Amino acid sequence: MAFRLLITLTVILGLSACSTRLNPFNWFGNEREERIEVVDVITIDDPRPLVSQVISLNVDPHPGGAIVRAIGLPPRQGYWSADLVEVERTEGRLVFDFRVFEPPTATRQGTQRSREILAGTELSNQDLEGIRTIIVQAQSNRRSVNR
Template sequence: MTFRLLVTLTLILGLAACSTRLNPFNWFGNDREERVEVVETVTVVDPRPLVSQVISLNVDPHPGGAIIRAMGLPPRQGYWAADLVEVERAEGRLVFEFRVFEPPVATREGTQRSREILAGTELSTQELDGVRTIVVQAQSNRRSVSRR
C-alpha cells in the first residue's frame, strides 16, 4: 500500500513539474515573428550588414546554459561569417543582431534552401539569469522567444 502511494505521488509531482519553470525544457517556447524595417546607423561597431530576414529561432537548453540558433535568409547565395551580435540587455530582454558578410563577387539568387545561413551562440545559466525574452533582429523582421 505504501509503495503504491509513493509511486502515485511521485508520478503526480513529476508530471506537475513538467509545466513549471523548474523544467529546463520549458525555458523558451516557440518563436514568433514581427515585421520591422531596420535603418542602420553610422555608429555600428560591426561592419557586416544585417541579414535580410530571420526565418527561424531556437533556444535549446543544455547543462549549464542554452544554445541560441537562428536561421537567416540573405537575398542571394554566398553570404558568409554569420554571427549573432548582442546589442541590448535590459529589463529581462536580450537582443541580438544577425550579421553576415556579403559575397565578394556577384552571385546567383538561387533557391531559398541554398541561401539559408545559420548562426548561433551559447549562453551560460548565469548569462541567462533574469532573461525572459530573446530577440534576433534582421533587416526586415525580428523573431523572439519567451520563457513560458
C-alpha cells in the first residue's frame, strides 16, 4: 500500500514539474506575434532585404544551448539564402532580422506552402546567459518567445 502511494506521488510530482522552468524542454515557449512596420535598412555587410513576414518561431533546447528556427513567408517563390542575423542584444533580449535574397528573375506567387522558407541559428548556453526573450522580425511583423 505504501509502495503504491509512493509511486503515485512520484508520478504526480514528476508531471507537475513538466510545466515549470525546471524542465529544460520548457526553456522558451509562449510564441507571440506583433504586427509592425519595419523600415528596412540594407547595409553593405548584408544586402539582403527582410522577408515579408515571420509565420513561425521555435527555440529547441539541446545539450550545450538551443536552436532558433523561424519560418518566413516571402511574397513569391524563389527567395533563397535565408539567415537570422543578430541585430540587437540588450538586457534579457536577443533580436534577429530574418533576411533573404530575392529571386534573380520574375517568379510565380504560388501557394503559401511553396513560398515558406526556413532559417535557423544555434546559440550556446553562454549566448543564452541572461536572455529571457528571443525576437525574430520581418517587414510586417515580429514573433517572440519568452523563457
